[in-house]
Amino acid sequence: APTMRRHCNVLNSQSGMTILEMLVTAVLSSVVVGAVLGFYVAAHDSWNTQQDVSEMQQSLRVSVEEIVSKLRNAGAGLPEGLAGIVGANTNPDTITVRFSATSASLVVGDPTNNKQAVPIHVERFSDLSEFAVGDRVYIYRPPSGPGEFFTITKLADNSGSGWKEVHHQNEDLVNNPQPNDVIIKLLEARYWIDRSSDSLHPRFIRQVN
Secondary structure (H helix, E strand, O other), rough: OOOHHHHHHHHOOOOOOOOHHHHHHHHHHHHHHHHHHHHHHHHHHHHHHHHHHHHHHHHHHHHHHHHHHHHOOOOOOOOOOOOOEEEEOOOOOOOEEEEEEEEEEEOOOOOOOOOOOOOOEEEEEOOHHHOOOOOEEEOOOOOOOOEEEEEEEEEEEEHHOOOEEOOOOOOOOOOOOOOOEEEEEEEEEEEEEEEEOOOOOOOEEEEEE
């Protein structure tokens, strides 16, 4: 009998959690978890914002460096009458920067015509090494005569015949090249902000030649 009483006393002394205690614990746990999650979300959003700001600042630096590098050379080696910087109040507004990409130039020799099948003959001592197939070049009549762009499709050395050749296949010229006309390797960079595809995230656009 004493042993049974001891067992009963032990059982009676063991007590569990009441429903109220469980509810209070659950509420407190929810508050703590909610606070932790809120802190995490805020920290994550702040990190994402900082990343976006950092990327925008980097893009801005690259864009500014790009424009500044071109503006430093604006107008270099250009013929009279060809502006180094041109602004256009269009939609979108644009700025165009021009300069000669190399100090070398080619001088037209014997008369040639403007048909694509006939190459431009330049003087036989001309240095073609600064020019390459695919270059966008500008031919003009000094000091400020007519000028136009064309793309070089082939370069040939016919010094034995008294000239070198600059080809422009598939692109007729408006003016007939004349002796002493000059060809320069002209770089023309145009910049504008494109809002047409996404007005909320405009893009800085550069178009060269």
